[in-house]
Amino acid sequence: MLEPKVKSEGLSVRADELLGLSPELINSVRDSLLEKNQTRTRMIVASLRASEFADLLQLLSPNFRRRLIECIGSDFDPQVLAELEGDIQEEISELLGPLSLANMIIRLDIDDALELIITLRKDRQWEILKQLPSELRNLVEEGLAFPKDSAGRLMGREFVAVPSFWTVEDTIKFLRAADNLPNEFYEVFIVNPHHRPIGKVSLSNILRNEKPTKISSIMLSEIVTVPAIMDQEEVAFVFSQKDLVSVPVVDQSLRLIGVITVDDVLDVIQEEAEEDIMRLGGVKSDDLYSAALQTGRSRFSWLFLNLITAIVVSIVIGIFEATLEQIVMLAVLMPIVASMGGNAGTQTMTVAVRALATKELSDTNAMRVMGKEFLVGIYNGILFASLVGGVAWFWTNSLKIGGVMAGAMMITLIMAALSGMIIPLFLQRAGIDPAIASGVVLTTITDIIAFGVFLGFATLLLL
């Protein structure tokens, strides 16, 4: 028996080998652009999906990017734009110009058009809206009226809604005849005469029931709906809590106005987690693709804030200048306490920031978690106080310096654990994103505690 050949000895397990965008492809795109071989370039990229083409653009240098766009010309797929990160998107839409952008957008579905337009800069949005036919413009402006990152912006406008008195047969007939259905859908929603969603039936259920079956008898009537103004992060939370594939979006009168599907939510979850990671690290999420000057500027403000706090810490150390003058060894040892305090605090803070984002930390359990952090601080405080106390004693041959190190380490680790929990909770209450601000506040506090307690103890005990 002849079997089709298996690709290689072992099976490939890296996703990129399955996908269109391989390193070889990138290299051959570069080569054919250098050769100015337009036909070959277009042939190579023809098989790429919008998201892959966007990745390709991001991986190329600005120069190659320009050449590729020029080569593709008016065949450029506007969906690619929506997939690009901030600065690169700017660059490409600049290259394309508002008129040809508008022409591309007209060819898109309404929700895709909206998705693309909202990712553009405000002034460019306006330029393009002007070029759109009035009907499409109205729909886009309606979408733009919903708050940023809301369910209203995320939802598709095309969906299937049927009345509850229909049968499976009615529904199938309707689906075969309708021409403005979404490309892909997984559920049919059932609405009452006020167009409010009262239930849903999955397509698999419709397929598996006999024709005369009433939709009302197979519909699931306990459904979750989300208001159009709900934040996308909350929508994602609903999806993962309820294992949904799609959710109906309702307006203020509870009327069905759109549907959010799981693939939109997949993107939201990735974006939000990305944002948290980036904010914890003090960078913006499109950092990788910004030009050096822009990146430098956006990182400057974060570093500047850190400089101010570092100077404050330095002033605290300055208070103990007289002590340092007499025992210089203290200057050698003091960064150890600060470094440990910073790290212990960061551990707690990471847990707190993440748990706040996933709603696992709330008023209900805050006190209990805080009590636990206190115990963790004591546990590691005792262990590390003995360790560094011993090391410092051995190193400096002074039991007193060892004692100062041990005492400072103990207090710093306990305070760091508590601060790492209190700061994010406090910032959240104050309406500030804990991911963006916790780190810098925390290290300032742990540094001040570490240096202050260490040098303070030293002044009291050693002079």
Next chain:
Amino acid sequence: MLEPKVKSEGLSVRADELLGLSPELINSVRDSLLEKNQTRTRMIVASLRASEFADLLQLLSPNFRRRLIECIGSDFDPQVLAELEGDIQEEISELLGPLSLANMIIRLDIDDALELIITLRKDRQWEILKQLPSELRNLVEEGLAFPKDSAGRLMGREFVAVPSFWTVEDTIKFLRAADNLPNEFYEVFIVNPHHRPIGKVSLSNILRNEKPTKISSIMLSEIVTVPAIMDQEEVAFVFSQKDLVSVPVVDQSLRLIGVITVDDVLDVIQEEAEEDIMRLGGVKSDDLYSAALQTGRSRFSWLFLNLITAIVVSIVIGIFEATLEQIVMLAVLMPIVASMGGNAGTQTMTVAVRALATKELSDTNAMRVMGKEFLVGIYNGILFASLVGGVAWFWTNSLKIGGVMAGAMMITLIMAALSGMIIPLFLQRAGIDPAIASGVVLTTITDIIAFGVFLGFATLLLL
């Protein structure tokens, strides 16, 4: 006309208000547990889904947790166990005992049973496997044979596969008659006589086509399949790149053996992003729910590593003890340079670690990104060198100390930017997860550079 009452004045926009698990519910569960009112407790929690019940258990203190489990008794839904984090899951399965756990698992679908068993500890898995009927045990053991976090572990074993010569009518008839179909499915896969997937049709397409239509004429034949041994992170990447709702999983002979659906991938994406954030912060992902002692122990190792590196840094400072003895002001100023270096390095590292995780940083663009980081380092280096140089000059009234600060800052910021990019890239190549190890390596290097360069310059220029 009578309209149903809208819930409140404004529409609720917080997800938890839409879901079953509200703070009020948690409180009333606590109250009824205190009152030992079993009927009321069971009534309150009856409406919760498995994931919500798991959240409830995690929010309660161990004492309330035990009482709740005792109250629910054999009605405990085994799906809840799969939703719990490590330590709490341990605690609950301890409470339930292997025999009643096995009895619960028998009632589950095979893939749910597998999903639950693989989340349990190794020795407990074995205890439970012994209790299962042999047929189920074989299937579970088959699943356990796939690597941890692989597509084989993630996939469902139930799916719909039909031959390409069937019509829409054949397919619908088959779906109506079959009794071992998955609860929810979105696509029908088409297989050749060797049971290899050669295409797929979405349910919406089946519904919208007339009965005599050949499946082969409406199927999408360019499909992605993933091998069972592929890592779940790679599977998630394929899903988001290709906007899939389900993907066929194949064995080494490329035969269809299972299907992964988008809801499984949603969980994977959340898990993996969570893992990255937690690892960057030096904590384990179930940290929030572990007991204080366990948490203390798991954090200890990370802090211990940090202690070792802090001592190394301290030894570097010790080399310049003589310099510090003469100019104590240096000890006051030196943490500023180190703090800035640490922060600038973390910014770059965060971008690099995240971009490696999302495959946006690769050999193709590593050199270009590195060049950009060098420029960013120079940009902020010049700005902050002038700033701190000026501050130090003003503060110490010594132009030389200002110059030492400026020079050290310049070099530290450039080296920090480069290290923040090189370390994750190097760790990735060496097969070490950059998220877990980059931070501690980075701060050690930036600290050594900052203190070494600052005190080195000072020794050369000031003594």
